[in-house]
Amino acid sequence: MLTKMNVVSEDTVEDRYSLPAGTEIIPAVVEVIESSGEVRIAVTESASVLPSALTWEAGTSKLTIINDLLQAAGYWSLWCDGSGLFRVEPYVDPASRPVSFEFKHGEASVHFPDWSSEQDNTSVPNxxxxxxxxxxxxxxxxxxxxxxxxxxxxxxxxxxxxxxxxxxxxxxxxxxxxxxYAARRLRDAMTPVSRLTVTHAMLALNPNDLVAFIPEDGRRRLATVQRMTCSFSFDTDIQAEWREVT
Incomplete structure (x- = not known):
């Protein structure tokens, strides 16, 4: 099985694709998605326009074009939720996101007690x-x-x-x-300093959701969901990778 993101990732423009300065960015994104045959799109509107013309060569992935445009508007990269709906949404700072789920050690815990944390303190920019x-x-x-x-x-x-x-x-x-963008990139350059790997039950979480994690040491950590993997067995669990918010 493949994610629906493959639809726009594997589709390309046949000719050089250009947009002039002043083009409304979000309608252009929707147009590119729809050109791949996808129409189920949730869009947060914006009045942002391109400050200068942009051109992509023939054979460029439509996902590359979409994400270049979304970056220009200060939006998340394109993603699909669990229902297969393409999401076009503005970037939200982790500190401003609501906590989607709290993982707490105890009798009602939905995560395994074994978890790991990795830190890399070298060359972290300030x-x-x-x-x-x-x-x-x-x-x-x-x-x-x-x-x-x-x-x-x-x-x-x-x-x-x-x-x-x-x-x-x-x-x-x-x-x-x-x-x-600069603030986000600085934060991203720092967040890999603390990466949490946790196995938990199947939950309705999405990439970039903010979660709270309170393991057996009692310290409450906030983290954003970066990756989730699972098998297709009936008793599967989620192997999750999170970035701790510092």
């Missing part, structure tokens, strides 16, 4: 710079996010120096979008 695409008439937008939290072991205050990561050619339709 500054992220995102550089957009300029043209002859306007310089590129630049978004900068920094970690200056004195309580963080990775902050500028804790290290006494900047460790910078950078993305160039970022598609962003406004300064707020590229600032949000």
């Amino acid at each position: 500054r992220f710079i995102a550089v957009g695409q300029g043209d002859e008439d306007a310089p590129p937008l630049v978004g900068v996010a920094t970690n200056e939290d004195p309580e963080s072991q990775y902050s500028y205050q804790a290290r006494g120096r900047w460790i910078t990561a950078k993305d160039e050619g970022v598609e962003a339709e406004s300064q707020s979008v590229i600032d949000q």
